[in-house]
Amino acid sequence: MKTLQNLVGGIWEDSRGDAFHDVVNPATEEVVARCPSGSPEDVRLAVDAAVRAQPAWAALTVAERVERLSRWADTIAAHADELAELECREMGKPVALGRAFIGGAAMGFKAAVAEALEYAFEETVDGTGTTIVRTPLGVAAVIVPWNFPVPMTLGALGPLLAAGNTVVLKPSERSPMSAVRLLELMDLPPGVVNLVLGDSRAGAPLVADERVGLVHFTGSVESGRKVGERTGALLRRSILELGGKDPVVVDAGVDPVATAAAVAFGAFANSGQICTSMERVYVHHDVAEPFIEALVEAAGTYALGDGHDARTVLGPLVDRRQRDIVVRHVADAVSRGATVRAGGVVPEGKGFFYPATVLTGVDESMLVMTEETFGPIAPVAVVSSFEEGLERASASRFGLAATVYTADPAHMAAARRIPAGVVWVNQWQGGGPERLYEPAGDSGMGATGSRAAYDAATRPTSIHTAPAA
Incomplete structure (x- = not known):
């Protein structure tokens, strides 16, 4: 039985915490992995690595980032069967269904990343002497649920990374194995994407870290409220996709x-x-x-x-x-x-x-x-x-x-x-990667998808230059 590890600055390493839990195959009730429950020290190290890696990642051209991320998307698509099998073992999804969703998610990730080539990271307002520059926020936290671990991760990561942010990813403690394999398939500079495993013992300190400029959280209404309260107190952004009916x-x-x-x-x-x-x-x-x-x-x-x-x-x-x-x-x-x-x-x-x-x-x-x-x-x-x-x-x-x-x-x-x-x-799940939306009511807050995802991943600065005297 494998004990899962964190990915910090490009190195797979054991959790600093002393608590672990079993990952159970819900079809057989057999234990399939041992997962750390997380600790503040795990989070601190992962955010440290993301902070160190971010300037060099942001310094690449948009085209360079898109090219690196697109190669990763192709690798993911080529390993869709393997990832679907892991999702099946950890949360029960039929392999055929998982394969279809992962394949679609890899294509969606590639399309979302390519949108960076057309996004206005810099634009001039005619006749005003004003230029609007959109820069990355820095470090983003991505916390994903157990039901679609690979697709949900890819849906959040694409625009964040293409815009020049680095990421600390925390998958659900119920389905961590596919996330581990997803990052094993990654060929990006060390620290661009870091992985912290665990439950609220990892999630809470990650949300509370002042160096995290955005928390992208998908999960329950109860947990989403706690995330929103904490990020609001810190004056940091959050995108919350919560429950539905x-x-x-x-x-x-x-x-x-x-x-x-x-x-x-x-x-x-x-x-x-x-x-x-x-x-x-x-x-x-x-x-x-x-x-x-x-x-x-x-x-x-x-x-x-x-x-x-x-x-x-x-x-x-x-x-x-x-x-x-x-x-x-x-x-x-x-x-x-x-x-x-x-x-x-x-x-x-x-x-x-x-x-x-x-x-x-x-x-x-x-x-x-x-x-x-x-x-x-x-x-x-x-x-x-x-x-x-x-x-x-x-x-x-x-x-x-x-x-x-x-x-x-x-x-x-x-x-x-x-x-x-x-x-x-007349068509459930219709539309494509250009879809832009914001949940209503208790289902969450924060627009995402297409250009809104890039708006959320960047901070606009207006620079006004007057003629020299």
Whole structure:
């Protein structure tokens, strides 16, 4: 069993802390690695290394940084199978699904990095004698969750590094192995990207380090509030992508069977452990019956199993704690009058599995409609009109993303009224790397994506030069 190490200034080294925890394969419950729990000294050394490396990295031309980062992207793509296998072992994602997301993330990373070649790091305001120069912040901290460790890391790193910042990365203590391998594949100058492993014993001192100019955090609302409080007290920037309870509105006039298949994937993919999973479904009564029948049928095709098996569509939840949340939400819904139409029963045997589950008769008195579930659950509420669906979709403290299925052009336009960072119409996860968004409500703060990611990664300075006397 491997004991994982930190990467500090280009050197793999043991944690200075004395606490460790086991990384457990959620499909087999076998221990697959030993991970340090972190310490302030680990963080101090990693930030030291990032501070030392930053001036030389920023001194490279943009084209030089882009070229180095693009080569790394190609290496990652070539090792997508290996990285997907590690994600499967540490958090249960089926290898085929992981491979697809990692391949897409490598391409997205390369595209995001290339945007630096067109970004206005320096621009002149005509006729004013003013030049606006955007310089890197210095050191950034990137803290990523366990559900998509490689894609989430790449999504954050690209613009930060291309803009000339150096980074200290802290992956989730639940899924550190793929992050370790990701940085083993890296060919960048020592200290440009550093890795600190651990839980809050690493995360808290990293957020609190005054030399960190930006914290890019993805995780729970509770932890995100703590990050925001600390960075605010330090007058440092933070980008927070937090919980979601993403709604789906299914309008009359759509193909109920095809739409049900799309919703099944949006609700059940990665066992519902996606920040933008479909967690609330509002279906128009005109198509409700065939839609629900098709959704129940689709749920039955999501075969449970170890993600290394090509036949597996639905892997386990990341651990027992996460499965307990799902079980509690379903039990609460049933106790309040919901009906289980598919799934809803913990299977026997090892592993933290839970089947694709469809609930009907749900309302907003239930946890499954108000709190983030993060499991393979599709709770379906029947609405009398598109407007009712839109209103109920909008009535949430979360605002990460939303999806609307409709054939009505007026309803397509109305979809933008949902307060969310991303609204997809007729295609969940649509769009490309040019997407720019900011979560609403308790789902976070800080615009990111495309040019907004470069704006967040840099500080503008206006330089006014008057004619000499």
